[in-house]
Amino acid sequence: MQARRLAKRSSLGSRRRSVPLAAPAPDGGRAPKPESGCWRPPRREGSAAALEEEEDEDVVVEVEEEEDEEEGGLGSPPAPLPIPAKGSLKAGSIKREMTFTTFQQDDLKSDISQKLPDQQFLLLAMREEDLKTADTKKTNRIHEHEKENTRSVCLLEQKRKVVSSNIDVPPARKSSEELDMDKVTAAMVLTSLSTSPLVHSPPVRPNESLNGSWKEGGFVPSSTSSSGYWSWSAPSDQSNPSTPSPPLSADSFKPFRMPSQPDDSIDEAETSNLLFDEPIPRKRKNSMKVMFKCLWKNCGKVLSTAAGIQKHIRTIHLGRVGESDYSDGEEDFYYTEIRLNTDSVADGLSSLSPVSPSLGSPPPFPTQDANRPETSCAKTETKLMTPLSRSAPTNLYLVHTDHAYQVSPTHNRPAGTGESKQQTHTVLSSPPRVSFGLRKPRGEGKKCRKVYGMENRDMWCTACRWKKACQRFVD
DNA sequence: AATGCCGGGTG
DNA sequence: CACCCGGCATT
Numbered sequence: 001m002q003a004r005r006l007a008k009r010s011s012l013g014s015r016r017r018s019v020p021l022a023a024p025a026p027d028g029g030r031a032p033k034p035e036s037g038c039w040r041p042p043r044r045e046g047s048a049a050a051l052e053e054e055e056d057e058d059v060v061v062e063v064e065e066e067e068d069e070e071e072g073g074l075g076s077p078p079a080p081l082p083i084p085a086k087g088s089l090k091a092g093s094i095k096r097e098m099t100f101t102t103f104q105q106d107d108l109k110s111d112i113s114q115k116l117p118d119q120q121f122l123l124l125a126m127r128e129e130d131l132k133t134a135d136t137k138k139t140n141r142i143h144e145h146e147k148e149n150t151r152s153v154c155l156l157e158q159k160r161k162v163v164s165s166n167i168d169v170p171p172a173r174k175s176s177e178e179l180d181m182d183k184v185t186a187a188m189v190l191t192s193l194s195t196s197p198l199v200h201s202p203p204v205r206p207n208e209s210l211n212g213s214w215k216e217g218g219f220v221p222s223s224t225s226s227s228g229y230w231s232w233s234a235p236s237d238q239s240n241p242s243t244p245s246p247p248l249s250a251d252s253f254k255p256f257r258m259p260s261q262p263d264d265s266i267d268e269a270e271t272s273n274l275l276f277d278e279p280i281p282r283k284r285k286n287s288m289k290v291m292f293k294c295l296w297k298n299c300g301k302v303l304s305t306a307a308g309i310q311k312h313i314r315t316i317h318l319g320r321v322g323e324s325d326y327s328d329g330e331e332d333f334y335y336t337e338i339r340l341n342t343d344s345v346a347d348g349l350s351s352l353s354p355v356s357p358s359l360g361s362p363p364p365f366p367t368q369d370a371n372r373p374e375t376s377c378a379k380t381e382t383k384l385m386t387p388l389s390r391s392a393p394t395n396l397y398l399v400h401t402d403h404a405y406q407v408s409p410t411h412n413r414p415a416g417t418g419e420s421k422q423q424t425h426t427v428l429s430s431p432p433r434v435s436f437g438l439r440k441p442r443g444e445g446k447k448c449r450k451v452y453g454m455e456n457r458d459m460w461c462t463a464c465r466w467k468k469a470c471q472r473f474v475d
Numbered sequence: 476a477a478t479g480c481c482g483g484g485t486g
Numbered sequence: 487c488a489c490c491c492g493g494c495a496t497t
Binding site for chain 1 (some may be wrong): 488489490491492
């Protein structure tokens with residue numbers, strides 16, 4: 001031992017502690033740590049899985065819960081994924097589905113309300129429900145009519161269809177037991193929809209009205225995704241796996257952006273209006289933004305659109321450049337959805353909150369960014385810089401500095417590169433590989449030891465010297 | 476085998 | 487506390 005120690009000492013020898021340091025905060029060091037434990041494999045709870053257990057925490061609430069259950073039953077036993085998830089993440093994927101649903105309903109409702117009597121409306125709602133639940137069915141129908149259209153369009157179609165059918169058919173809704181269920185659901189729907197102007201019946205909930213901030217904020221960044229290809233939409237196939245989720249999420253956004261899509265041409269002009277532009281959306285009780293966060297190891301990129309994130313993953317991480325539109329679904333594993341409550345409402349729940357607040361670094365970030373989705377990682381930057389060379393300030397969270405153990409020295413050496421060099425994007429180097437490199441390569445980021453070597457141990461940050469988590473090159 | 480760092484020990 | 491290091495988890 002001693003020998004060893006001495007040896008070390010010697011190496012340090014002359015310098016002793018060259019690092020005076022300002023004010024070391026011993027424990028601060030752990031900040032980054034949580035990551036190790038928390039980091040969850042890129043595997044997103046598969047959409048399927050997502051369906052299975054929903055978080056009720058959502059604002060949308062009542063209706064949602066109900067639906068979820070049903071889905072679980074009908075839909076898919078699949079849900080194979082274990083979902084290690086920490087609650088926060090988990091919530092994400094689910095959310096989108098809910099959102100979507102709600103949206104649909106809303107639209108539908110408003111739409112219908114204008115034309116149909118309550119009864120009808122109910123039926124309609126129920127119908128909607130069915131559609132959602134029975135994925136297969138839906139798919140089927142859809143195909144029959146027009147697969148080329150986006151899902152939403154399809155839904156629209158469905159709706160219309162339904163409506164007409166309703167009209168034709170005698171008002172008898174009590175027909176079967178199943179209807180009962182539906183009824184309930186429908187009722188709930190109504191409740192939730194209460195905001196809608198026309199609706200009279202249900203007790204209105206004052207609560208969430210709110211401004212429709214919901215999307216407005218988030219949407220800005222369309223830039224990336226703007227391309228207008230909604231990944232899922234195009235490749236209808238994606239839906240195949242019985243996991244509606246991905247598509248849904250996209251749907252939720254549609255309303256605002258609805259980029260190019262051929263469907264415009266469709267007669268639905270009016271309908272589309274209803275769906276997207278209508279004032280209704282603003283009323284939407286639940287104002288939340290859905291963002292998609294890249295789970296790739298060191299990338300915390302957050303985009304407001306599924307398509308965007310997918311593209312990001314595809315190009316940046318997966319290294320697939322050519323087929324921008326095409327997605328085999330693999331991207332799904334590398335991003336997760338996070339919901340932000342803009343306005344919040346009582347429930348607000350911090351659904352995703354967990355991510356950032358407490359932890360800090362790794363999980364890239366804080367919800368608040370919502371506004372500027374693009375911000376975070378600057379994908380471009382990452383791209384450009386080589387793994388090692390990254391001098392850029394890059395990530396916000398990275399900046400956080402190493403107060404903890406030392407920090408300080410910033411000796412010449414490091415200085416050259418800029419203090420925040422850590423970053424670690426080594427991952428990028430092996431983009432093509434992709435595959436399942438989910439687990440974070442622990443060592444990816446070079447730490448003091450590697451960077452300076454044992455010889456220059458004095459240059460290490462104190463944390464490293466003490467065998468603590470490196471504070472200088474945080475991952 | 477090399478690293479990174481937690482948990483715990485020492486002064 | 488500051489400083490270290492055994493030892494485990496990861497690569």
